[in-house]
Amino acid sequence: MNFQYPTPYELHFSKDWLKTYLLSQMVMCGDELKKDKDLAAHFTVIRNCGIVLWGEPIQEVFGEVSRDFYIDSIKGDILNADEEILKNTTYITLNLCRVLAYLQDNKILSKEQGGKWALKNIDDKYHLLIKEALNDYRVMSQVNVKDDVKVSFSKFMMNEIMKLSEK
Numbered sequence: 001m002n003f004q005y006p007t008p009y010e011l012h013f014s015k016d017w018l019k020t021y022l023l024s025q026m027v028m029c030g031d032e033l034k035k036d037k038d039l040a041a042h043f044t045v046i047r048n049c050g051i052v053l054w055g056e057p058i059q060e061v062f063g064e065v066s067r068d069f070y071i072d073s074i075k076g077d078i079l080n081a082d083e084e085i086l087k088n089t090t091y092i093t094l095n096l097c098r099v100l101a102y103l104q105d106n107k108i109l110s111k112e113q114g115g116k117w118a119l120k121n122i123d124d125k126y127h128l129l130i131k132e133a134l135n136d137y138r139v140m141s142q143v144n145v146k147d148d149v150k151v152s153f154s155k156f157m158m159n160e161i162m163k164l165s166e167k
Contacts, residue, residue: 007039040073093133096157103164
């Protein structure tokens with residue numbers, strides 16, 4: 001079967017959908033919302049970084065996602081990074097890291113792996129932010145980095161990502 005993008009689904013639920021669901025349970029049943037660009041990134045990361053706990057091998061369950069779909073999916077997740085980094089610091093910080101790792105070194109990484117990659121590959125002045133984001137990701141702690149550093153990091157990373165995307 002060929003991969004479809006945006007990817008159709010039967011049920012895709014997260015805490016972000018909870019408020020919408022509580023207002024109208026039927027919204028989850030409608031066909032107009034049953035496609036998601038983000039699933040291309042999830043499937044690609046699972047295929048390359050996942051671990052089978054039970055069942056068939058990952059390669060037999062999840063097919064290849066084209067490079068163009070994967071790039072569109074991961075870039076879509078960081079479109080508003082300059083604003084979002086202040087509200088969702090850990091998520092945006094680590095996503096920026098893994099997007100740059102893919103575009104620069106062709107590495108498909110989890111959020112944690114992306115943060116570790118960035119500690120070896122980007123300017124030291126952002127290492128505290130990345131370390132704090134990694135710690136928060138692992139143990140749900142507080143990211144104690146000034147907002148101007150977060151915004152500076154986001155602008156730097158988006159600039160690097162855009163330069164590499166244009167190649």
